[in-house]
Amino acid sequence: MSFGSWRLTLCTVSTLLFLSVSTLIPLSTAESAVPQVLNLGNGGEPKDLDPHTVTGVPEFHIIMNIFEGLVSKDPKNLEPIPGVAEKWKVSKDGKTYTFFLRKNAKWSQGDPVTASDFIYSWIRLLKPETASEYAYQGFYIKNGKAFNEGKLTDPNQLGLKAIDSSTLEVQLENPTPFFLSLLFHHSLYPVHKATIEKFGARWTRPENFVGNGAFTLKKWEVNRVITVAPNPFYWDKETVKLSEANFFPIDKHETEEKMFRAKSLHTVDDLPLEKLPLWQKDTTGVFKNHPYLGTYYYWFNCTKAPLNNKKVRQALTLAIDRDRIVRLVTRGGQVPATMFTPPGTGGFKPESRLPKDGSQIQKAKQLLAEAGFPNGKGLPSLEILYNTSDNHKKIAEAIQQMWRENLGISSSLFNQEWKVFLDNQQTKNYMIARAGWIADYNDPNTFLDMFVTNGGNNHSGYSNSSYDELIESAKKERNPKKRFAIFQKAEDILLEDLPVLPIYVYSRNYLLSNEVQGWHPNIEDIHPLKYISIVKK
């Protein structure tokens, strides 16, 4: 071999080295006998794991396993089941709850969980200095709101009393029929006083952490992984099968889906929209699809012409073919929203008042003419505002087209970055704005109390005193049948006045390995790890 060709070979080899290196190293895929380690894609990186300050869903997925409230939820039917409280009783007027805590409920370092732990925690939730965004979950407790707003500074005036170390008495402002269901919310979980006082904001670091759930925090590497392992002091540790669960924060659905296909994950948090049609054809049973407690809708700004005219709002709402939107645009098994509260919320099944499809277009035309805009003539161009996202855009385009074809109305689309969008929505600087509402708890109240006059989340400027009265009376009604009848009346008013344009009820689309047992798809998407195990398939 001449020197020249040797040199060329050398160069060629080094040029192509990078290709060969990566192809020479197969990964070991050896598996031992069904390790009980669950790997989950968990959406964004959690903000914190303090039950009183977090607000997001990824946080809740973890927190519900490393803490336990007075009441838990049955993983199948979501009914309240005993948690830290073994049993409870409710007074006749529905305003006093007495909880009897189990004696063997323990923190992850061995201390017993007592009634005063709950009192400390709920005071902490309500304290102004904690600045909890979910403080309003404690407003059902007597004087909770006044205490949070600083009008009352003595925590002893809150409706909380430890009768003894394992008996907790809670007084409420109103009989709150969904109070038990509320207790599953992370804002009402207990936290460990000594740990918080010792470590301050850093108490949720794995090296400092103390919780009372079936699991405890083992590792937290930011943007990498959060690992939980069984709590050795948990009262029901026999039920726990997993030896470890890893929550991977993965922002990108595409990455998550690939990791699932490479068997690095047992489940993904969400699926990219463009992959849905492919997975819907899947026959291996890993694709899961079910309704979810949330409604996708548009706000109408009721404070500005022409949308302050009820007939215009009605015409716009009736002219939409929701069925076509879910079948052809979103394509993820969503349900056309013919009502506002998703059917089945806390057992409530609202009547359908809006057309599922385009069957009432004639009526819509007539309403628009009655409003003084026959065939859309004279109606100023409408503006639909949404936060930048392909999915929102596709839906807005479909609606824009339906309005043009069915009513002869022209409209334009505007997208804005998330925080800019929120700013404009909350200052009512819009005509029509996209929105979505996910339930805080499984009860119609979480959807319907949003529309009360000047409600913090009522961005439409809508106000109807008979509606406000209904929502107020539902808070006091204890009979579930009568209560649902009140909610139905409220729904009827809402769908007559239409400060919103309901579009569809959310659905969950995700992947779950067949190896995972004890995971029950449900409307609240709650899957306590306590009941989960892994089998070999």
Added chain:
Amino acid sequence: MGLTYILRRLLTMIPVFLLVVTLVFFMIRFAPGGPFSAEKKVPAQVLKNLEAKYHMDEPLIQQYFRYLRDLSRFDLGPSFKHSNRTVNEIIAEAFPVSMELGLISLCWALLIGISAGGLAALKPNTFYDYIPMSLSILGICLPTFVVGPVMVLIFGLWLNWLPVAGWNSWQDRLLPSLTLGFAYAAYISRLTRGGFMEIRHQDFIRTARAKGLTETQILLKHSLRGGILPVVSYLGPALAGIITGALVTETIFNIPGLGRFFIESALNRDYTVVMGTSLLYFTLIFVCNFLVDIFYVLLDPRVKYE
């Protein structure tokens, strides 16, 4: 090289740094929305409590001076979003990851780029020139968000050889660093080829040949030093770019680097993290360029700074 030059360069950094601090501070504050705006609106009282907790109830100018004062003690403040972490901690955890990814990628880029460029320059207008140069055009044109997923598809899902995402084992490093390095390798190969082509017709190379040196001796002793000069001047911006611009790669491969924090913090209006990452990136770009300028003098005797 004059010591005064180095001092002067370092001193000019101070006013520029202050300008960057001021601009970033006020720009992010004037962006609509804030760290606490959310779809479920925070009650007014709670918002007040939150603002008090982060000193956001003070006048903006007072907050600005508070930030400057903390900054002078290298305290970048607490993160708004990651409430149990300070910005210093976030950077200390995430920056080494970005740095590692950047350096491995740069090694790939240099290894592939210089060998491919050198090969092309030795045999110009032949097969050995056309192939790497066509590939480099491809590398320049293909963005990482195409290269990355394609590599994952081939090596991760079809061949099942490498993990598709994560940052734990050394295998995890391969795909992302190659993805990121590929684009830079393409540039470097073209720069190398250009550099070598220019140098091979210079008088001192002819002299070397006339002295009877072998081609290898010429290559290693004379051509290489001059030929890679363009690459060196490109290295500064490349290193800064490869570390600060790894965002797409970090997202595709779910790597816990700083790029993800940078974008996420801007979207969340996590003011302190936006400030911390911007200032770090600024310093990094400055230092990289500065080092290259110094290195340049060592390689090229024609260049002198006064």
